[in-house]
Amino acid sequence: MTHILLVEDDPAIAMSLKVTCKREGWKITWLDNASSVLPMLHSLEAQDLSAIILDVGLPDGDGLSLCQQIRHTPDIDGLKDIPIVFLTARSDEVDRILGLEMGGDDYCAKPFSPRELVARLKAIWRREQLLSKQSATHTTATDNTTNRASSNSMSGQALTFECQSGIWHYQPLNYSLMWQEQKLELSNTERKILLTLLQAPNQVFSREQLLSAVSDYPDHRLARTIDSHIKSIRKQLATVDASIEVIHTHRGLGYALCPA
Template sequence: MPHILIVEDEPAIADTLTYALRAEGFACTWLGTAGEALASLRERSADLVILDIGLPDLSGFEACRQLRSFSDVPVLFLTARNDELDRVLGLELGADDYVTKPFSPREVCARVRAILRRLAPRSEPAAPGPFQVEPERARIRFHGQPLALTRLEYRLLEHLLSQPGRVFSREQLLDAGGVASGAGYERNIDSHIKSLRGKLRAAGPGEPIQTHRGLGYSYDPEHS
């Protein structure tokens, strides 16, 4: 039974989420502050954290920043703000998705299930050409060199490697990275691809990620 940690200072919202998630078969724990949540997660991991941005002691952004220093647990942000900058900042900090208040409990449950499905371990990790994919460590090697990838960069590269030669659109890469396609975030994929290319060039020869103008990106083994 997956364990969901809810970090929310409003009891009515926490009760609604707890009821909906338990009805879907999840185990839930509710904490009202970021400090309590961080202390709890240092002692016992969760399968996913639902994290409110407007907490009384620390912002959800700062809590996520601290959490990422010791845990890779998936994070779903709850936010009362619908500003794109906030959404992008949350995703850059390592969040997996976000929901804007007011929200439907069914939508939250669906997003939780989708995140957990995406992160489920794969039985046969891809290892094409000069790449070695180590999903249990969320690590990829290129020509034997481990790449220092962000969470989103890891997911993007893993997805490209999964189907050599296939052209993935920006929207498909957003989905693979766990970012809602309606977040107005499509063009930011270009900056992440640029960063990936720089790290690949530093690790070994070749230009394995190819650009297809107006279409998207692909992994081309012949250019590795």
């Protein structure tokens, strides 16, 4: 069963979302404070979570910082890639950029329609399935670069990509992406960006194209957030092998796997 964790201190919003989610046949767990979230995520009951809806402004903490904790707490490794959608009363672009950079997958600005939020969650899950399916069926070959993937990612088969930077393995069931036999500690968005680049090693992707690849509701004013995600990806790759330039910046155009 689809299980949603809702972290929201406004009872009216929480009740509205609970009713909408139950109509979808989803289980929903409601917490009204930040301090209860990490203990809940450590519990066995949290292991079946499908997504987290997280209010940015909580009475006892900052939802943005809480998101960052979820993404970087080792002992809740199985939930580090869970989709997170922010609820925010802040309309400022800087706040939205910050939320995405800290590991959020999407956001809804208050006031919002519960049906819109449900649609955004479905879009995130659909995009995950599509990305895995595309990775599983797409094969690209060049003189020295090949990209091989298994034929059925929905069955849980691991995907393998081979290119000049080395061998990559992706496990759709637990969203684990490995390079040179080392697991990469990536946010959900960062993993999607890297998988998009891996599918077409010789293609230069613009910021707008990468943003569209990781969001069904891309706000192209936020395309510059891609730069921050690329920086974070490079930092993680450098912990595995700093001697290899995996992602190349094409000035004025975008990014591609090296060499392009």
